[in-house]
Structure formats: C-alpha cells, structure tokens
Amino acid sequence: MTSSPPGSSRDRSPASTDSPRRRSSLQGNSRRGDSIFLGASAGSGILLLVIMAAIAGFLIYRSGIAISKDQTNFFTTFEWSPDQLKPSFGIAVLVFGTVVSAAIAMVIAVPVAIGIALFISHYAPRRIAQPFAYLVDLLAAVPSIVYGLWGALFLVPHMAGLNSWLDEYLGWTYIFKLSHHGAPARSLFTVGILLAIMVLPIITAVSREVFRQVPRMHEEAALALGATRWEMVRTAVLPFGRPGVISASMLGLGRALGETIAVATVLSASNVLSLHILDAGGGTFAQNIALKFGEAGSVGKDALMASGLVLFVITLLVNGAARIIIARRKEYSGANA
Template identity: 90%
Template sequence: MTSSPPDSSRDQTPASRRGSSLQGNSRLGDSLFFGASAGSGILLLIIMGAIAGFLLYRSGIAISKDQTNFLTTFEWDPDNILKPSFGIAVLAFGTIVSAGIAMLIAVPVAIGIALFISHYAPRRIAQPFAYLVDLLAAVPSIVYGLWGALFLVPHLAGLNSWLDQYLGWTYVFRISHHGSPARSLFTVGILLAIMILPIITAVSREVFRQVPRMHEEAALALGATRWEMIRTAVIPFGRPGIISASMLGLGRALGETIAVATVLSASNVLSLHVLDAGGGTFAQNIALKFGETGTVGRDALMASGLVLFVITLLVNGAARIIIARRKEYSGANA
C-alpha cells in the first residue's frame, strides 16, 4: 500500500497568510505614517498662515490710523488722540544691530567650542564640558537679564572706555554721553551672544560628530595636520549644520524679550554709537508697552510684530537659498 505524498500547498498556506498579513500591516503603517506626516506639515502651514493673516489684519488697522511714516518715524505715540504717530525705525535698527553683535561674538566662539569638544578634548573632559555648555540653554531668560543688569552692566564700563579711547575714531564705538551706564545695544549684544552660545554649540557639535571617519583618516594619511584635517574635511562637511545652528541662534536673538528689557534703556533715539545708552528692539517694545496701551497702541504693536515676523522669515529663507545654491555645502562632496 503506497502512501500519498504530503500536500505541500496545505503546508505553505499558513506561512503565506502570515506573510500577506505582515505585508498588509506594513502598508497600513506606512499609510498612517504618511498621513500623519503630511497632516502635520499642512497643519504647520495653516498655523503660519493664520498668524500672518492675524498680524496683517491688525497691522492694517493700525497703519491706517498712523499720521506719520510707519517705516521711518522714530516716535512711538500711537494712543495720541489728536495725532497718532508711531514708527519702527528705532526698533528695527536696535533689533538688527544687537542681533548682529551677538552673532559676531557667538558664532566663532561656538564653533571653536564645538570643535574642541568633538576633536580636541579627551573624552573624560569633553563629556562634562558638553554638559556644562548644554546647561546654559536651560537657564531662564529672566536670570540672564538680572545677571546682565546687576553684573554685566557695571563691569562693562572699563571696556566701553577702552573702546572709546582706541576705537572711537570709527564713530561706531564713540561714547557721546560720558558717565552714562552701559545699558546700550553693545551690552545687549554681548548678553544675547551668551544666551545663543549653547544653541549654536550643541547643533554644531553634533554635526561635527557626523563627519565620516574615512574623510578624517584620509586627510591625516595624506600628511595633513589636525587643523588642516578640520579645515579641509570637517568644516566643509558641517557647513550646512553651522548655518542652520546660526539661524537658530539668530532667531532667539531677534525675539529675545525679558533679558533685553531688563538690560537696555529704552528710548526713541536712534544713535549710531552702539556704546550709548538707549535704543530699543521689537520684542522689548512689545513686552514693555503691551499692558499699558490702548486699542490703537496694541494694533501698532501687532504691526511691529509683523515686521519682526517678516524679518525672521527672510533670514531663514536666505539661509536655505545659500545652502541650496552652494554645492560644496553638501557633505557628500566634502
């Protein structure tokens, strides 16, 4: 009596069913993930559009009541019943100058610290040092502001006098009102540089750690020194990350409120002497005057917020264009 061969199709049916079930679950997961990602992107665009629309609406109401030029006027008196007048000239100048000073100080220092942690310092030193730098990002803005007002301002008098004595010929570092405290845009720039330093350092450090090991070893094998290896292999690879980190830091510098309001002596005087007390920024002006203004004043503050919103978008857009148009920023070509 001959036995019939086993039915192979019957043995393969459960396995094929499990495979098709797993494949179906995978496709369902991919679809859900794609839908969630696309929905998040669309939601972000809707939120940005809603913010822009709200600011445009309130800004239009304010500018229609302004009796002066909104872009060039120094005065800020929107609640004047007879002649509402307000402009952003002083605020735009103070915001750009203080943020520029902060970037000039913070970016080179942050890149140097990131390179030290990632390529120079021993591991037992690099790790605690990295934690210490990251800890600065957790310090509240009000603490920075109090430290700046109580410690930084009094101790910058000597530096301001030195700059006035040796660099006063540049007109920018000339003190026109001697004896005034150092509550100036220069002081604000130094304070902002300290505040944005951990952000730029942290992002740059992580980017430098992603440099392919083969690139570094190839440069060293060709006889390059450590600095030449960093200059030819690490920095070109990490340049997009450096730009992104700088833009993150610049975004905080442009929008910082409490620390600037604590340190800077607000005034409607526009002075090209960065060591003179006075000036103002968009965020500081909004924070100081929002609670004490009337209806027109709040709309005027919304208009100034719209200008800051546009400046931030332009800065980030310019950074993206620079990265996209420069092929050498690509890490694959480093």
C-alpha cells in the same frame, strides 16, 4: 531510524506554512499602517502651514487697522505715541536696535561657538569633552529672566572699563565713540554681548553634533597625507559641517532677534536712533512689545501688532536666506561622498 517523507510538515520552513490568507492579512496591515503614517505626516505639515497662515493673516489685519490711523510714516518715524489724539508711531528705532544687537551677538557668538564645538569634538579628551559638553548644554536651559537679571546687576556695572577702552582706541570709527563717559552701559552693545552669551549654547550644540558626523575616512585620509590636526579640520571637517553651522547660526539668530525679557531688563529704552552703540538708549521689537503692551490702548495694541508683523517678516527673510545658502553649498559639504 526512519526519515520523514518529502513534503511532510517536518521539512516545511515556517515561511511555507503561511497561508495565502495570512500573507494577504499581513500585507494589508502594512499598507494600512503606511497609509495612516502618510496621512498623519501630511496632516501635520498642512496644519503647520495653516497655523502660520493664520498668524500672518491676523497680524496683517491688525496692522492694517493701525497703519491706517498713523499720522506719520510707519517706516521712518522715531516716535512711538499710538494712543495720542493724533497717533504717531514708527519702527525706525526698533529696526535699527533689533538688527544691530542681533548682529553684535552673532559676530561674537559664532566664532566662539565654532571653536568650542571643535574643541569638544576633535581636541578634548573624552573625560573632559563630555562634562564640558554637558555644561554648555546646561547654559541653554537657563531662563531668560535669569540672564536679564545677571546682565543688569553684573554685566552692566562691569562694562564701563571696556567701553572706555573701545572709546579710546576705536573711537575714531564713530561707532565706538562714547558720548557720555561714566554713564551706565545700558546700550545696544551690552545687549549684544548678553545675547551672544544666550545664543552661544544653541550654536555650539548643533555645530558639535554636525562635526561629529564627519566621515572618519575623510579625517584619516587628510592625516595620512601629512596634514596637521588643524589642516585636517580646515580641509575635511569645516567644509563638511558648513551647512550645519549655517543652520545653527540661523537658530541662534532667531533667538537673538526675538529675545524679550533679557533685553527689556538690560536696555535703557528710548526713541533716539544713534550710531554710537556704546551710548545708552535704543530699542528692539520684542522689548518694545513687552514694555508697552500692558499699558497700550486699542490703537496702541494694533500698532504693536504691526511691529510684530515686521519682526515676523524679518525672521522669515532670514530663514529663507539661510535655506538658499545651505542649498547652494550642499554639494561642497561632503555629505554625498
């Protein structure tokens, strides 16, 4: 049996058979693909900035027209009458209602969402965790109008008992003082509860995925040192997932600030600013725009644009604050371990 001479084609590896021209062609295609991907990525980022700048520029232009015609102070006026002979409108009631309803929603939703996420990711058996996670994710797909109808037809009539209890035991705080007993509970407190239900699946889904990314060795190390399940969660899981929970909360807060139809369906809109959050009345930016835009005149539409600009700025400030918090706490998350 004869052996092939050294250097024959039988002894050559596939890599050695590639000609310099072919290698050069492959490298050129790879570089061309990298260039295309880099250009597409940079172009997408620039396009996003251009769109944001265009939206901001349009809102600022229309807002300037409206504020120049306002006969009162735009930031402190309670009234909203931009289409009168002497336009007078302000955002005091809208700022208060938007911030209060969103704050109530976050106070209720964030602890519950974290608890559900921990239950699904670290406590529930797999046969229970998967259907439960699917059910929570399904809540995020429910349209806003469905939540609004449910809130108006079911939640509002059943809030009377809770409102009476809060008035009886927490009325001394002034905030939970009920001025009109027996009145329909179309208040900012009811809106806050409804918004909490709406943002709950968003915060839960993101937090659950973050908790699942905790390094297994961190959890096992805590348990090996004698920690209980809760101590392991408190010392290993929660510190690692804190930035993710903050991001999830900001996503939920963004929806709470901008929710429109559900709030418009439930809230009894008025131009009265009251610290009694159980009393009917109040308003939010999104709800005011949804209700007033169809019947607004030229000045009225510009005034609504001005209120939209304020909501736009509030959203940017909230997201900017969230990014600062995440950047400061990143070193404590355990992600670099």
